[in-house]
Amino acid sequence: MPHYDVLIIGGGINGSGIARDCAMRGLKTILVEKKDFSAGATGTCSGMIHGGPRYLEYDIETTRTSCLDSGYIQKIAPFLLFRIPFIFPVLKGDKYNLELIETFFEAYDRFVPLKNGRPHTRLTRADALRIEPGLTPNILGGATIDEWGCSPFRLCILNVLSAHRYGAEIRNHTEAEKLLMDEDRRVIGAKLRNTLTGEHEEVRARIVFNAGGPWSPQVARMAGAQVKIRPAKGIHLVFDRRLSNVAITAETIDGRSIFVLPYENTSLVGTTDDDYYGDLDNVTATRDEIQYLLEGIERVFPSIRNERIIRTFAGVRPTLYEWRKNEDELSREHKVFDHGEADGIKGLLSIAGGKLASYRMMSEHATDVICQKLGIKEKCRTHLEPLPGGDGEVHIQEAAREHSIPAFVIQRLYQRFGTAYTKVLAEEPKHSARAFVCQCESVTEAEVRHVIRHEWARTLDDIRRRTRLGAGPCQGCRCTLTAAAILAEELHLNPDGMTEAALEFLQERWKGKLPILSGLQLAQEEINRATHFLSANLHEMIAAKRHTVHGS
């Protein structure tokens, strides 16, 4: 049985960040994730490394740490981050007038230099409408602030890659089925099951770290320990194209702050914040939540209802437990649980709370606790050393000429892989860097093969997280079968395995579309269905597979 210093359960941004930190400090580390890296709460966040001006009112420490850490993340992965200018429109009858908003942002401006942001500016009505003509003419004026966006999927996988380079063992699609305990009520390891192959293995570890996010209470319960969180569901709507020049904030009917945000080839609208008691493995948006968001955005950005919604995504935040407060007022602070002290279960630690922007600091804190337990003095270096690909800059136009590949493709590869984009271009077979698999998002065959070969992608959904395959308006109509064929080739899947991969992906996409399917996206869905179940006749493969499974 292999022995490790630390076993980390949960491959979200915290688990990945902790794995990186532990591995860098020389601990023998293993990271296990039951689904895929960033497949849970991390992947369903808004994708912002933002300072959180919202928290200034009641949680100033969160604002400070978010800004500080966001500055560090920028240093270790400059390629990953992109600036998101926000407009804060002020309407008649709003909670705050322009003067108050400005005063508020003046306070925020003190933290902004920490994350290399620009101070706020005040906009007249005419200025605001010039910058963003989609705004309602009813605005009185506005203010701008400056935030950073990043792909949570890439941020997570880069941490995993870095951990791997420092010697950590990496397992996705691997569930910790059981925690192993000794007679002393000490957690000494775990029994793992690969959910794709069904294979079991047992590993020993001096510390088991539970970074299960919303699932962390379940993980802790396996050892008889308790992590108390207040799970809060948040949904986002994804629209086709970038609808606005800048991000715009809006107020909901109950006075909460929401936004519409141009993101890659799409726009995001989010988010809700509601206590969640349902199935964590099956979180979907409801019609009410969707209307609630649209109603809020419509007030400042009236055309939103005529735009094409591609899909929704929903996730659950592992917010720290507190009674009586509204969801929105809950602190975004994090906490490391030492179950030895709290529940008498030694060898087990958990983390909960926090936000994407301060993941690195949380990981540092968690790793400090781990090191203290293990008596290791090594200092954290995760804010000093760049993430894989963060070790230089690239001249996009020159690179495009050199490889005779459109600059747009280079740009998006650079934003995903940093300087390692050249490794993607070099993938075999020749020309695959110029063959598109997903036309909506310009994902090339080389990129698909690269993430299967080097980033543990085992399903089409894994590929989607790493590359945005199928995330555009056609939602997998033209890429699913091609990508499934490539996956089958790379992983030596038989036709049944390939069908299953394609079908799983279609089902996963379908789940996110069900609540909003209408208008043009419904028309698209008719084509998708005919493509997969009529022209390509996947039904035949499904029937054949059911036969081999049940018949023999």
Add this chain to the structure above:
Amino acid sequence: MEADVIVIGGGMAGAIAALRASSLGANVILIRKGHGSSAMSSGTIDIAGPTAFLPLDSWDSLPSIPDRLGEMLRTHALHPYSIVAGGRTGLGQVCYRLRQACDFLLDKVPGLQLDGSTAQNLALPTILGTVKFTAFAPSSLAGGNLREMRDAHVLVVGVRGLMFFQPHVCKQSLERYSSLHAPSSIGRVEVVEADMPRLASAAPATPFEAARSFDDPLTVEKFAQSLANSLPSDATHIAVPPILGLNRHAETYEIISRELRPKIFELISPTFSVPGHRLQVELEAALQRNSVRVVTTDVVDAKRDGRIVRNLVLEDMKSKRTATAKSFIIATGKFSTGGLVANDFPKEPIFKLPLFVGGKRVDNGFVQDLLSWNVDGRQLFLSCGLHIDDSLRPLDTFGEPAYENLFAAGAVIGEYDYVTDKCGMGVAALTGYLVGENAATLAAR
């Protein structure tokens, strides 16, 4: 604008309706927004495909087309086939009418070079190596009919620099068909790689780009020769993705068949496939030959007078005008072509006709309520559409024909799912043929 018959919609249903009405002496205008969904299809004519495929002991265990039709008549009383049949006992009637419609299609659109019959399905391999069952297919696709093969030695050609085709996956899936009882269709499958002559050094091509380059006879010959050099001597069939010519396919296919000894055929490929484009082009050529006037514009409204449709309101970027006729045919398709629109509630936008699924009215409820959780399950929104009487006139909410001079054809009609029933083009051709007849007869009165 004035005519005896106005057809709205330019896909298979609309084209056949226009051709049929015109063949009966009517003066016909066809109004369309753009390409119909026929242009997005894989280019085959499905009439009634089997719903379960494998395991197969032999091809004989598959139901014939009349078998499947009989089954549909028994289980789906509101299916357009059942309406045409006039009930469960009308199998003979629907078979007879289908034969008539298909003979008409073959006669009027000879450029499609359709092979097949209304009796038995062809079994045609797709680029994934799955099999699509269909009644008629252009001869370049029909050449891959597995039912005709005996221990065939098939070469799957991987074309270097062509996107969206993985020959090894196709081979692996096709090999499953060697397990049929002897004599089985497939003996051996092999992959050979070939270069596109024009594209050898250039960037990878999409199937449409590749097909366009194959419109040049020299390219075809070069490709055939390079392929001939790498052929195993005992190969009986060559499978290529559907790229053998875009606008001059017949010529291309003739050249390449002449140059290569084994039978060469094209694999079926999903949506936005080259054969779908060829189908659309041939339908349009047939409309032109038969003096059907094709107008490309949007129909935004219809002026009605009691139970009579008087004229249509047409609108495009430049102008707004009206079009008058004695009878009208709505062949606008479903959601993908704008025949139905969904703004949370589904709606038929021109005549505001009521929509039904499973006998229930659905245009007054959320379209999301018609969706099934399983992506591969039966989706009710795809069965959503008009109810029709036995002359194929759309019904109002009381079950009466909404207008005396309005007929419906193709996917705008409800109560069938062309994906699970594998009957899209069959219904389109049949209903198009019949409404063409009905509309012309009415106009002549």
